[in-house]
Amino acid sequence: MKTVQIEKNPSKERLEELGVNDWDIWTKEVSHFPWFYDCEEVCYFLEGEVEVTPKGQEPVTMGAGDLVTFPVGMECTWAVRRPVRKHYLFR
Numbered sequence: 001m002k003t004v005q006i007e008k009n010p011s012k013e014r015l016e017e018l019g020v021n022d023w024d025i026w027t028k029e030v031s032h033f034p035w036f037y038d039c040e041e042v043c044y045f046l047e048g049e050v051e052v053t054p055k056g057q058e059p060v061t062m063g064a065g066d067l068v069t070f071p072v073g074m075e076c077t078w079a080v081r082r083p084v085r086k087h088y089l090f091r
Contacts (some may be wrong), residue, residue, distance in 0.1 A: 001003075
């Protein structure tokens, strides 16, 4: 089963090691939409709160300060609860 991995409050060193500050930034207003990951995404939330519900699984909540990995092939629904601003990298 493909699951969302959340690393709460990663260290500054961890973020530097990943090069997070060089990743693009994505913003999104409060909204609700389906999504499919055709590649892995790693992101670091700067602001906001999101509830992501992978198909056939329980919802997962994430937000500011979380480093999150979404696996390739995951189908889910995003519910943006508070406006989001995040660094992201597709790989």
